[in-house]
Amino acid sequence: MDFQRSYIRLFFAFLLLAFINGLSADEEQFNDDGPELKSYHDPNSEEEDVREASEIVASAVLSKHEEPQLEDEKQSEGEEKEDLPDQPPPIEDKPKEVPVVNGGTADGEPCIFPFLFQKKEYSDCTTDGRGDGRLWCATTYDYDQDKKWGFCESKLFINEAEEQYHTILRIFFSFLKKLYEKLLKVAEKGHHKAMEKVAYAMLFGDYINQNVTRAKEMFEKLAIEGSPKAQTALGFLYAAGLGVNSSQAKALVYYTFGALGGNLVAHMILGYRYLGGVGVPQSCESALTHYRLVANQVASDVSLTGGSAVQRIRLLDELENPGSTSGMLEEDLIQYYQFLAEKGDVQAQVGLGQLHLHGGRGVEQNHQRAYDYFNQAANAGNTHAMAFLGKMFSEGSDFIPQNNETALQYFKKASDLGNPVGQSGLGMAYLYGRGVPVNYELALKYFQKAAEQGWVDGQLQLGTMYYNGIGVKRDYKQALKFFNLASQSGHILAFYNLAQMHATGTGVMRSCQTAVELFKNVCERGRWSERLMTAYGSFKEGEADAALVQYLLLAEQGYEVAQSNVAFILDQITAFSENQMKPTIILASEQQHSAQAMFNLGYMHEKGLGIKQDIHLAKRFYDMAGEASPDAQVPVFLALCKLGLVYTLQYLQDLNLDELMSQVDLDQLLGPEWDLYLMTVIALLLGTVIAYRQRQHQIIVPPRAPAPAPPPRPPQAPPSPPAEPQPQEDTPAQDPEPDPAQEDEEQEEQQ
Structure with a gap:
């Protein structure tokens, strides 16, 4: 216990x-x-x-x-x-990143917040003091004193702006699509203008789903009412075989009605058809009539708006050479130029200013951006930028109001420094009295200075003064000279003036063919050429069908690059491999003397692609391709060798030699000793050849021309008597020593 x-x-x-x-x-x-x-x-x-x-x-x-x-x-x-609290304390917000500026006067330096600008402190980037809405900051506290600044645009900022741009575009196109849907409801009520808009949108797939069949139905209704646009569209559908069976006759009828109604596209198509004889008899004068009507309108539009640059991009070249600069400028390259411009590179600023002023190379026309770039370069002292600012104020736009006084100041400043653009601008001011009194002498003087430096506007205006006799004596040869110089720089009005001179024979021999080619060049610069970029955009977005239809219409108008692109797209689309319009389009391109198109057409006839196989036509087009371009001769030679081999094999197959030889009995046909006869014939042929060769080896001296008689010899040495020549009817006997070989030959002939 x-x-x-x-x-x-x-x-x-x-x-x-x-x-x-x-x-x-x-x-x-x-x-x-x-x-x-x-x-x-x-x-x-x-x-x-x-x-x-x-x-x-x-x-x-x-x-x-x-x-x-x-x-x-x-x-x-x-x-x-x-x-201590029951929960951990709250984490403070992450501090705002201080941006590093791009461009300006302090590139690469961080912003300083707050900074002082016009006696006001700023704790963040601002747009105050700028008209373009771009954010900027100072890199020192007192901007008013130090002038150290830059743009608050980091790479992240640029990416965000790019994303916002595409978002806005999607919203914009979505909005346009809704508008076209509402327009479709208006068209269903029978409104003609609305029906035309909607029908073309359905045909090309602009903002609404492409529907060629429904577009055709609407065009037919409009054509009955007499709409020239609808008649031209129906002509295109029948010519290309879109939604209907191809019929060149019906296409010609509709094109003619459209041209009579004043449709410029119909006139252009008919001009091209008469020029090349496509479906109509070839007629240079008829082509001249149609092309001149269109060129008059295009020249008028260029005079008022200055025109816009349209890039002609060949899809095949872009595929074979992706780095080619013939197409649109790469986005990275444009950003690189923008980076240089923001760092203060004057040449990049002027180049981007011109690119935005006229548009082209994948850059949309934007006068505000052009003004900003020119203004930056002008502040740095660039005379080209000053002159282009004067040009913008002289012409005026939605962004810059027309102001002759401001334009004159810029032109004067650039001209005093020797700039040809400024000199040409002053010449225009004195020629038309823009801000100064009209003075033809001073206008001529400034135009001559600009033309001497190669400025295209100076050359054009100088040619105009000589052509019309303004301030100088009328001189068509001088006018032709300066128009040719201006045309080498691609000026539309220079081509137009040259075409007028060749069409009327003014100052030059009249040439219908030359006039038509020049007028055609002018017509292809019209507003419808913008469809080239639209079609290219559709192709890049994967809408090959929409791009094909757009290129087809441009091909009908005679654009060689569109014809080439149609053939390229048809090669890429298997659904159209059996379509019979493929050889038609390449045949149209052949009218432009394109060696590539002729070679392709020969290949199609050889292989039977879309058409019936025809070796003879294939050889013809191969030969034409070799004649059209020296560069095509080697591939044409190889193609012809292959074609000859194919033809020989096909001939032997058709001949069927085995069956033929089995049916022939030579003993019965030539006799039992036919082989002896054959050997005898061969021996005779060999003997004839040997004799001919021996005769060719003999030295034959041709008869010499008559000569003067020889002088007499001294008496101490008398000459030996000459041998007597054989009598000859046609041979002169002036030679004292006849040739032995010639005597033998003559004796043989007598025998």
């Missing part, structure tokens, strides 16, 4: 010791929790602790004046450990 009691006492003693040790351990743990905040959390959340601590440290160094406050807070936390 005592033994059991002793065990019970020991057990209670151990329990008491364990309880006391537990209390001391809890007290030590409580004391360890106070000094360090990071051990407050669960040990399993170590990564989260590190992240939060780093963010707190980053926020702590945001500004120097906040550090004492943070230290006071830490001290208070250390002193009042008992009042």
